Amino acid sequence: MFQLQEIVDRLGGDLLGEPALAVARVATLEQAGEGDLAFLANRKYVAQARACAATALIVSPDAVEQMSGRSLIVTPDPYLYFARVAQLFSPPPAVQPGVHRLAAVACAVPGSVQVGPGASIEEGVELGEDVVIGPNCHVGRGTRIGRGTRLAANVTIYHDCVIGEDCILHAGVVIGADGFGFARERSGAWVKIPQVGRVLIGNDVEIGANTTIDRGALDDTVIGDGVKLDNLIQIAHNVRIGDHTIMAGCAGVAGSAQIGARCMIGGQAGISGHLNIADDVVVSAWTLVAKSIPKAGVYTSNLPLQTHGDWVRNFSHLRHLDALAKRVRHLEQQNNDGPKDRDPG
Known part of the structure; x- marks a missing residue:
């Protein structure tokens, strides 16, 4: 009170x-x-x-x-x-320092760190002061986690990732799984491309439940300071997200896309790979971003809700747009090629 x-x-x-x-x-x-x-x-x-x-x-x-x-x-x-x-x-629960007897830890743990039951921490991991590792979490070898960061239950961080200070990773988050990289044989078979980059996450980042951030193929996947990611988001390999950008649930970002600072990405929006999005861009929910956005502003590509009957009629018109465009071009050509007024002189 x-x-x-x-x-x-x-x-x-x-x-x-x-x-x-x-x-x-x-x-x-x-x-x-x-x-x-x-x-x-x-x-x-x-x-x-x-x-x-x-x-x-x-x-x-x-x-x-x-x-x-x-x-x-x-x-x-x-x-x-x-x-x-x-x-x-509503402050966060106080850290309760200590390593639970059912945790498996192969690295030095500062006295202020809390490690829950069933957690596994591999060799070479560096933990800052006041870090919380929740029950059944896994932290892979060589990973660094900054001061005050909290992992809820069942978070998995693969090897050699870097997590900044004062971050929150909610239950089921996976950091540093292999990116989706394959080359194709003439036969149609797929050959896996080893993903040897890392995931680098800045300070004061919050990542929602069951969100996944893939490690880079060669370079790193980078999440800037103050980024906020909702639940069930997929961030592919080599993506870069600028400081203080926020993304709503079920959004997806394909490989090597670069998103600027202070952007707002709506729920279930999709961003294609190898695109560049400027700072201060707002992408509405359900929008597919299929080309780079070089300028700040609000961008939307979704259709408003309508009755099924209206949708069928409107889609029927859309199917005939090519034919309509051809007719317009034909009429324009006829008009251009038609008889011209003669000079009466």
């Missing part, structure tokens, strides 16, 4: 109201009650905020007049402030 003044002292903002009021959690406008701190991030919910039973509200400066009589924390970005308050109320 925190008093409002304590929160403002830690996180900034302007306090309007009783400094000694105590709040125990953050809650939505709809569910908040006494002892809760709610937030108003969208002006269309002003009426709901005024009727909200929360002890205090986080609001932007332009909403203060409409919230008169309430205890308020005023900040330019209420949603961002809410995120920081939520962290304050």
Whole structure:
């Protein structure tokens, strides 16, 4: 539980109201009650905020007049402030140093590191202070994991990978599996290309459950600082993702694509291989990126939802676009080749 003044002292903002009021959690406008701190991030919910039973509200400066009589924390970005308050109320579990008796460890382990049951850590691994290795994780030889990074249960990190500081790898993440590289025989058989690169992951990276990041074929796969990856994402070999880019669930990035900094990639978007995407690009959900994007902006290639009957009729028109284009070209040619007005002189 925190008093409002304590929160403002830690996180900034302007306090309007009783400094000694105590709040125990953050809650939505709809569910908040006494002892809760709610937030108003969208002006269309002003009426709901005024009727909200929360002890205090986080609001932007332009909403203060409409919230008169309430205890308020005023900040330019209420949603961002809410995120920081939520962290304050819900810190990660404290590290419980020690190596579980059912873990298999073949390297030196700092005294501040926690290693769970069933974990296996091979020789040559370097662990920073306050690292957490969850139950049944595997860390391959020669891998380096930076200070404060946490692996949930069943994370697998292959050999010689590098994970930065203060990262979070959720359950089932696989780092450094072989990239999908094969050459084809004339007979049609496939010959495996050894994948000898690494995966390099920066600081403050979060990787969602069951996401996979393949090691490079020759060069490294590189994930920049502050990148956030949702669940069930596939990052192929030699991909490079710039700092603070975020990707939603089920997105896929093919080999050797380069994604800039501060990009936002929607769920189930697909990015073809060997493309370059500029900084500050937003790719909408379900979009297929089949060519490089050299300029910042929002890009979408998906179709809106429609009834099945409408889709069938529209697709029928699409099937005839080539024929329609030929007819238009033919008519244009006829017009160009037709009789010209003669000069009456």
